[in-house]
Amino acid sequence: MIRRTFLAFAAVLAAFPALVQAQEARALTDAERDLITRINEHNSLIKTMVGRFLQIDTRGQRIEGTFFLERPGKILFRYNPPSSEQIVSVGRGFYVVDRKEKTQYAYPQDKVPLRQFLDSKIDLFKANIVAVAQSDDYFSVTLQDDTPKGVVRVALVFDTESLDMKQWTLTEPSGAELTFSLYDVEKDVTIPKSYFYIDPTFRSKAAPPDA
Numbered sequence: 001m002i003r004r005t006f007l008a009f010a011a012v013l014a015a016f017p018a019l020v021q022a023q024e025a026r027a028l029t030d031a032e033r034d035l036i037t038r039i040n041e042h043n044s045l046i047k048t049m050v051g052r053f054l055q056i057d058t059r060g061q062r063i064e065g066t067f068f069l070e071r072p073g074k075i076l077f078r079y080n081p082p083s084s085e086q087i088v089s090v091g092r093g094f095y096v097v098d099r100k101e102k103t104q105y106a107y108p109q110d111k112v113p114l115r116q117f118l119d120s121k122i123d124l125f126k127a128n129i130v131a132v133a134q135s136d137d138y139f140s141v142t143l144q145d146d147t148p149k150g151v152v153r154v155a156l157v158f159d160t161e162s163l164d165m166k167q168w169t170l171t172e173p174s175g176a177e178l179t180f181s182l183y184d185v186e187k188d189v190t191i192p193k194s195y196f197y198i199d200p201t202f203r204s205k206a207a208p209p210d211a
Contacts, residue, residue: 032132035139035160036124042163044122047071051185055079058176067182072120074196077180089118090196097202104202116143117156117165124156131155138166149173 028036049069055077056062065079065086073091084100097104116127124141130153131142142155150173157167169179 028129028132032134033125035134036132036141039139039141039158039163040122040124043117043165044071044120046187048189048191049185049187050189050191051182053077054181054183056179056181058178067180068191068195069118070191070196071118073115073118075118076195088196088198090198095198097198102199102202103205104198105205117168134160137161147173 047070049067051067052064053067054062054064063079063083065077065083067078068076073089075087075089077087079085084098086097086099088095088097093106095104095106116122116124124143127143128145129141130144131140133140137160138157139160140155140157142153144151144153146152152173153171155169155171156165157169158165164185165182167179167181169177171177
């Protein structure tokens with residue numbers, strides 16, 4: 001029952017950023033600026049987070065795993081078996097690591113909009129906000145970066161009552177989307193330093209063409 005309830009919750013959130021993409025850029029209202037300020041302040045106080053995630057791609061494929069976040073700049077997404085992949089940032093960039101194949105490839109961190117949420121002091125106003133949207137329970141802020149491969153967007157979705165982040169949707173230049181929904185989250189816990197580590201013996205490889 002808990003799993004079915006969460007999947008229904010994730011499906012609702014997954015549809016929410018679509019409302020954001022349909023909106024044109026406009027000036028923020030005073031109420032929206034106030035809410036973003038409170039989101040900045042609340043989340044800046046959270047130094048570590050651990051929990052579980054559900055990833056849904058453009059084709060509807062679902063993959064689950066665990067995540068670990070430590071500000072500033074560190075995050076790990078570890079996919080459940082049979083996958084041997086994980087995504088890790090140690091402050092210099094985001095690496096996609098295959099533990100079985102012992103390979104890794106990297107994205108520059110300054111070209112990933114999610115980096116704004118990893119700062120020690122979060123200030124979404126410093127990012128390129130291109131859209132916002134609000135429902136009864138959720139508020140979404142869409143950030144955009146121009147990269148060498150094209151425009152990358154990330155829609156961050158927050159609970160309007162708790163101000164916690166519940167989801168983000170990354171939209172690649174190709175239009176492909178990847179949505180992460182978070183649950184079973186614990187805050188301000190101790191995370192082993194070894195979790196944020198790139199094995200220097202792993203072979204570097206080129207990122208896929210659509211990465």
